[in-house]
Amino acid sequence: MGEVITLLFRSRRFIIGAALFTLVLAFGVIGPRVTSKDPFLMAGGLFDPPSEGSMLGTDNLGRDVFTQLMYGTGTSLLIGFVAGIVATVIGVAIGTLAGFKGGVIDELLMGVTNILITIPSIVVLILLSVAVKGRSATTMGVIIGVTAWPWTARAVRAQTSSLKTREHVDLARISGYSTVELIVKEIMPYMFSYIFMAFILQFSGGITNEATLSMLGLGPYQTVSLGVMLHWALLWESVRTGAWWAFIPPVLFLAVTSFSLMLINAGMDEVFNPRLRKS
Amino acid sequence: MVISRRLVVLIAIVALFVGLLGTGVVSAQRLARENTFYIAGHQWGPPTSFNPVGRGSVSWPINNKLYIYETLYAFNLVTGELDPILSEKQEWVEDDMVYRVTLFEGTRWQDGEPLTAEDVYYTLDLGRRYPVSYAAWWNYVDDVRVVDDRTIDVVLDPEKPHRTMIVQDLGTIRILPKHIWQAIEDEGQSPQDVANMEPVGSGPYKVLNYNPQQITLVRDDNYWGQKYFGTPAPDYLAHPIFKSNDAGNLALERGQIDFSQQFVPEIWKMWEDKGLPVGTWYDDEPYYMPGSIPSLFINVHRPALDNVLVRRAIAYAIDYAKIAETAMSRYSIPARSSMIIPYSVPEQQYFSEADAQKYGWEYDPAKAVDILENELGATKGNDGIYVLPDGTRLGPWTVTCPYGWTDWMTSLEVVAASARAVGIDIRTEFPDAPVWTDHLQAGDFDLTMNTPAGGQGPALPWTRFRDVLDDRDIPPLGQTAYRNWNRFSHPDVAGLLDKAAFTSDEAALTEIYQALDRIVMENIPVIALEYRPWEFWEFNETYWTGFPTSENPTAPPQHNLAGVRLLYVIKKK
Numbered sequence: 001m002g003e004v005i006t007l008l009f010r011s012r013r014f015i016i017g018a019a020l021f022t023l024v025l026a027f028g029v030i031g032p033r034v035t036s037k038d039p040f041l042m043a044g045g046l047f048d049p050p051s052e053g054s055m056l057g058t059d060n061l062g063r064d065v066f067t068q069l070m071y072g073t074g075t076s077l078l079i080g081f082v083a084g085i086v087a088t089v090i091g092v093a094i095g096t097l098a099g100f101k102g103g104v105i106d107e108l109l110m111g112v113t114n115i116l117i118t119i120p121s122i123v124v125l126i127l128l129s130v131a132v133k134g135r136s137a138t139t140m141g142v143i144i145g146v147t148a149w150p151w152t153a154r155a156v157r158a159q160t161s162s163l164k165t166r167e168h169v170d171l172a173r174i175s176g177y178s179t180v181e182l183i184v185k186e187i188m189p190y191m192f193s194y195i196f197m198a199f200i201l202q203f204s205g206g207i208t209n210e211a212t213l214s215m216l217g218l219g220p221y222q223t224v225s226l227g228v229m230l231h232w233a234l235l236w237e238s239v240r241t242g243a244w245w246a247f248i249p250p251v252l253f254l255a256v257t258s259f260s261l262m263l264i265n266a267g268m269d270e271v272f273n274p275r276l277r278k279s
Numbered sequence: 280m281v282i283s284r285r286l287v288v289l290i291a292i293v294a295l296f297v298g299l300l301g302t303g304v305v306s307a308q309r310l311a312r313e314n315t316f317y318i319a320g321h322q323w324g325p326p327t328s329f330n331p332v333g334r335g336s337v338s339w340p341i342n343n344k345l346y347i348y349e350t351l352y353a354f355n356l357v358t359g360e361l362d363p364i365l366s367e368k369q370e371w372v373e374d375d376m377v378y379r380v381t382l383f384e385g386t387r388w389q390d391g392e393p394l395t396a397e398d399v400y401y402t403l404d405l406g407r408r409y410p411v412s413y414a415a416w417w418n419y420v421d422d423v424r425v426v427d428d429r430t431i432d433v434v435l436d437p438e439k440p441h442r443t444m445i446v447q448d449l450g451t452i453r454i455l456p457k458h459i460w461q462a463i464e465d466e467g468q469s470p471q472d473v474a475n476m477e478p479v480g481s482g483p484y485k486v487l488n489y490n491p492q493q494i495t496l497v498r499d500d501n502y503w504g505q506k507y508f509g510t511p512a513p514d515y516l517a518h519p520i521f522k523s524n525d526a527g528n529l530a531l532e533r534g535q536i537d538f539s540q541q542f543v544p545e546i547w548k549m550w551e552d553k554g555l556p557v558g559t560w561y562d563d564e565p566y567y568m569p570g571s572i573p574s575l576f577i578n579v580h581r582p583a584l585d586n587v588l589v590r591r592a593i594a595y596a597i598d599y600a601k602i603a604e605t606a607m608s609r610y611s612i613p614a615r616s617s618m619i620i621p622y623s624v625p626e627q628q629y630f631s632e633a634d635a636q637k638y639g640w641e642y643d644p645a646k647a648v649d650i651l652e653n654e655l656g657a658t659k660g661n662d663g664i665y666v667l668p669d670g671t672r673l674g675p676w677t678v679t680c681p682y683g684w685t686d687w688m689t690s691l692e693v694v695a696a697s698a699r700a701v702g703i704d705i706r707t708e709f710p711d712a713p714v715w716t717d718h719l720q721a722g723d724f725d726l727t728m729n730t731p732a733g734g735q736g737p738a739l740p741w742t743r744f745r746d747v748l749d750d751r752d753i754p755p756l757g758q759t760a761y762r763n764w765n766r767f768s769h770p771d772v773a774g775l776l777d778k779a780a781f782t783s784d785e786a787a788l789t790e791i792y793q794a795l796d797r798i799v800m801e802n803i804p805v806i807a808l809e810y811r812p813w814e815f816w817e818f819n820e821t822y823w824t825g826f827p828t829s830e831n832p833t834a835p836p837q838h839n840l841a842g843v844r845l846l847y848v849i850k851k852k
């Protein structure tokens with residue numbers, strides 16, 4: 001493990017990505033715990049510009065944009081994290097089972113996966129979001145996660161199909177390992193880096209999907225996220241009225257968060273991908 | 280040779296494509312900009328019906344504008360008077376039981392046929408025979424009689440002689456040519472089922488063309504009313520069809536739109552910050568004339584919300600100034616504890632400041648807490664929310680309005696935040712409009728937002744009090760109600776409403792409306808949240824000038840009905 005980390009920190013991309021992400025994480029997770037400001041307090045007026053008391057001005061409801069940004073970043077990270085976990089777990093479970101078992105089970109699971117891939121996930125996302133009453137941040141994460149797993153499943157299935165023919169797996173099978181044991185002990189460890197990278201991508205996708213849904217008005221209730229901030233900015237025509245502070249900060253944070261996760265992923269790829277590593 | 284043939288085919292395809300795309304653009308470009316008056320905010324999809332008595336949505340300009348079809352007269356929001364349109368005078372005769380309307384001499388249809396009292400009778404009679412929008416008008420009318428070619432009598436129902444309702448609704452009915460619509464009926468079709476895409480009316484404009492991008496009208500220079508009203512200034516009226524509010528607002532800012540009925544956040548920035556020739560009715564706050572009271576309806580049958588003291592605490596908790604500043608973009612004064620609009624419009628004469636002070640409320644969170652703790656004996660839980668002595672927690676309750684109604688959504692965010700600040704758990708929820716409507720009409724909500732009796736007319740605030748307080752003909756919870764959605768009931772309401780309906784004595788009316796307002800203030804089934812213009816009304820003077828304003832009220836700030844007068848007072852720049 002220590003060796004892996006040492007290797008990772010040899011990648012400049014990984015270092016920059018991790019540093020950026022740490023900053024975002026600190027802002028969104030620690031920020032709300034140290035500030036005494038309430039993100040829902042309507043202390044100011046309609047789109048008050050940045051001032052001494054309010055670093056990034058106020059939004060259309062007179063709420064402090066900087067405070068909203070801290071809480072919103074935290075919520076978006078939570079939604080992305082939950083979406084990443086859900087999508088990865090489902091994708092890995094289906095992918096490994098299909099790849100390992102093969103035959104009818106493989107056909108069936110991959111059939112379902114392929115069908116889901118052909119349906120634009122945004123449509124499914126919108127339908128699910130509309131159907132769910134009282135969406136919380138966690139529910140949003142789950143909704144996004146359950147629509148995002150198919151690509152992971154396909155990739156993991158391909159890896160598993162290749163790994164299951166290796167000798168150590170045959171040996172374990174002869175030794176009487178059950179299917180679950182074979183998958184968990186003999187196949188998964190060889191895919192761990194890949195799974196983690198898939199999670200990073202799903203995490204990033206979850207954050208942007210949340211922003212998309214929230215901008216359409218299907219975001220989480222009773223909370224603020226980067227997407228919800230953009231939603232209000234859009235509805236109140238902040239671009240036309242020149243209230244840049246209402247939309248640029250959340251867009252910037254979305255971009256930086258996604259970019260940092262992409263860099264982490266690319267850095268890990270450099271380390272874990274044998275082809276890239278050789279070169 | 281092969282290449283040149285391909286080239287020819289390619290050019291042909293491109294030309295066809297450009298031709299198809301350009302159909303609308305070309306027709307729009309043919310209009311000289313200086314002769315065309317561009318309007319926005321009334322049409323959001325391709326035009327599908329120009330039928331004033333049709334079912335479903337009716338396209339601009341048939342939706343309450345008097346450019347093609349005309350009414351007998353039109354209520355002027357500024358003067359409170361009835362502006363003449365087709366009729367030169369109206370009077371009460373036969374012991375005030377008959378409303379006699381006399382048409383101008385020379386009224387005629389755009390196809391040259393004379394417009395007579397028979398056309399008026401035919402149109403009104405449609406309401407007796409078909410479920411058209413004004414069918415309910417007949418609830419108060421016994422009969423309609425043609426006296427002569429130019430005179431028609433409306434005979435009141437002696438049991439319900441509701442004069443203001445008769446006058447108000449008659450002023451909204453667009454008169455149809457009998458010779459055209461009777462022919463439709465003779466063919467066995469219902470007048471409600473035709474799209475009427477080539478409308479023949481009596482007004483100063485005719486449809487020139489329409490497509491999914493724009494509807495264009497051309498002035499009818501044979502208009503019968505020229506000798507009475509003059510000639511409207513624009514040769515053409517054009518309504519580009521925008522996909523969203525912000526596209527329309529941007530076009531107004533750029534001078535591509537001359538006159539708009541859209542909610543434009545922070546409109547003052549257009550002239551204060553950008554120096555654009557944009558204006559509204561008032562050049563300072565609240566910029567627009569109020570026309571309705573979007574209000575919070577509280578379900579008086581839900582546990583704890585059935586307690587008037589809880590409702591009173593909510594009323595004191597709400598930050599009305601914040602709603603006016605943020606949700607209404609400063610286009611409203613902070614709402615008062617009344618169902619009467621207290622400024623600018625004719626109904627303000629009924630508002631009682633003394634009653635509002637004595638029986639009403641204002642934003643005072645400390646008073647809300649005082650009611651909760653001292654009058655209700657509620658105690659605050661660990662989560663910051665009060666619990667009544669019987670164990671009922673004050674929430675979570677949802678407060679709803681349709682998704683996309685931006686200013687309402689913002690108002691409710693303020694309501695929810697204000698309530699939570701004093702310890703009442705109210706949360707916003709914005710369902711799709713059809714879902715919200717179903718729940719509203721069935722009374723299936725904790726709190727919801729809606730406008731009681733929108734519109735403009737001499738019957739306000741009577742219709743507003745009826746919509747909020749009258750429980751007659753209201754089905755029980757679970758069934759569809761079109762007003763009094765929270766099924767509020769009070770024994771004095773019916774008598775007061777009937778008394779107000781059948782009197783024209785202003786002193787008596789004031790007394791009755793104030794008594795009804797006290798019932799609202801004492802029982803709080805509804806809380807006024809803001810004053811919203813019935814129609815947003817803003818203009819850009821890049822191409823046309825002379826728009827009326829509060830300083831120079833040559834026409835009322837209306838797009839609908841009496842707003843047609845605007846076209847006669849503007850001038851080419």
